Amino acid sequence: MRFANVNGRSTLVTGSATGIDLARAAGDESLADPHTALSRWEEVTARAGGLDRASLPPGASVTWSENDLLCPSPAPGQIICIGLNYVSHAVESGLAIPEHPFVFAKFVSALAGPFGPVTIVDDTADWEAEVVVVIGRTAHRVPESEAWGHVAGITAGQDISDRAVQNRLGVNSRPTLGKSRPGYGPVGPLIATPDEFDDRDDIGITCTVNGEIVQSGSTGDLIFDIPKVVAYLSDIVVLRPGDLIFTGTPSGVGIGRTPPRFLTDGDVLETTVEGVGTMRHEVCAQGPGPAGTKAATRSGSTR
Numbered sequence: 001m002r003f004a005n006v007n008g009r010s011t012l013v014t015g016s017a018t019g020i021d022l023a024r025a026a027g028d029e030s031l032a033d034p035h036t037a038l039s040r041w042e043e044v045t046a047r048a049g050g051l052d053r054a055s056l057p058p059g060a061s062v063t064w065s066e067n068d069l070l071c072p073s074p075a076p077g078q079i080i081c082i083g084l085n086y087v088s089h090a091v092e093s094g095l096a097i098p099e100h101p102f103v104f105a106k107f108v109s110a111l112a113g114p115f116g117p118v119t120i121v122d123d124t125a126d127w128e129a130e131v132v133v134v135i136g137r138t139a140h141r142v143p144e145s146e147a148w149g150h151v152a153g154i155t156a157g158q159d160i161s162d163r164a165v166q167n168r169l170g171v172n173s174r175p176t177l178g179k180s181r182p183g184y185g186p187v188g189p190l191i192a193t194p195d196e197f198d199d200r201d202d203i204g205i206t207c208t209v210n211g212e213i214v215q216s217g218s219t220g221d222l223i224f225d226i227p228k229v230v231a232y233l234s235d236i237v238v239l240r241p242g243d244l245i246f247t248g249t250p251s252g253v254g255i256g257r258t259p260p261r262f263l264t265d266g267d268v269l270e271t272t273v274e275g276v277g278t279m280r281h282e283v284c285a286q287g288p289g290p291a292g293t294k295a296a297t298r299s300g301s302t303r
Helices: 022-026 034-039 041-050 087-093 144-150 163-169 226-234 293-297
Strands: 002-006 009-013 018-021 061-063 079-083 102-105 115-120 129-135 151-158 185-192 204-209 212-218 244-246 268-273 277-285
Touching: 002 018, 002 034, 009 022, 009 034, 018 022, 022 041, 034 041, 115 185, 129 204, 129 226, 129 268, 144 151, 144 226, 151 268, 151 277, 185 277, 226 244
Parallel strands: 079 244, 115 277
Antiparallel strands: 002 009, 002 185, 009 018, 018 061, 079 102, 129 151, 129 244, 151 185, 204 212, 204 268, 268 277
16 A cells, blocks of 8 residues: 555555545544554554445545655654665665664654755765655564564655755764755655565665666665664654654765755756655755745645
């Protein structure tokens, strides 16, 4: 199953720009809010499987354009990130390969949708394409063998990073502030359930800037794979439906290049996760008003 947030409504994806409005099809308007749908994910998957798609009620079949797609998990309680989770990225960063997951957070105010502008505030904004786990069932002290059972699905994310802020804080600090400017956490365009993948432990990811491939990798190369990450986090933290886990970025980030390269006004940033689709963002320099306001509102959050 593939699930999208179309203008704030839970939508089952049936084609490139077609789908089924879940609440209208199920006759239950309480499922319209995507965050509510994620909090009742087992019910949602059961109802989706039981729909008679040949005989849908009026208004249940929908179409959309890119601008209608909002963040598929619009109100996560937590955005947790795993740093240095690819050997190649640890090497290009000049840092030791971690013995345990390197955990930090993005503040929820960084969340943004899968299309539209990303407003940068200085000349050291860097890209970090990531496969993102969406929690679909409360997880606390979950063993690795049961971890996938608590995952609603997979989506794409960009852990856009303000390297100047990170450098100011120092290498021994957690990089949360440098990751949390408004709009620096776009997610989407949809959620694909684990059964949508030929191999859920080997999911490809690429990132392009102005059409040039700058990152290419696979979750098969993760130091700590998705079940390990979910188990490790849930041993301490209660993971709840809608929470997002950024699983790490492969090599190819801007700061690891010689000379370093960063996002600039007018760049087009595209992030593709196999089985999920492609996000596309136009980079614009900070203009009048609060930094990143327009980009941040594309999250489509109802809370």
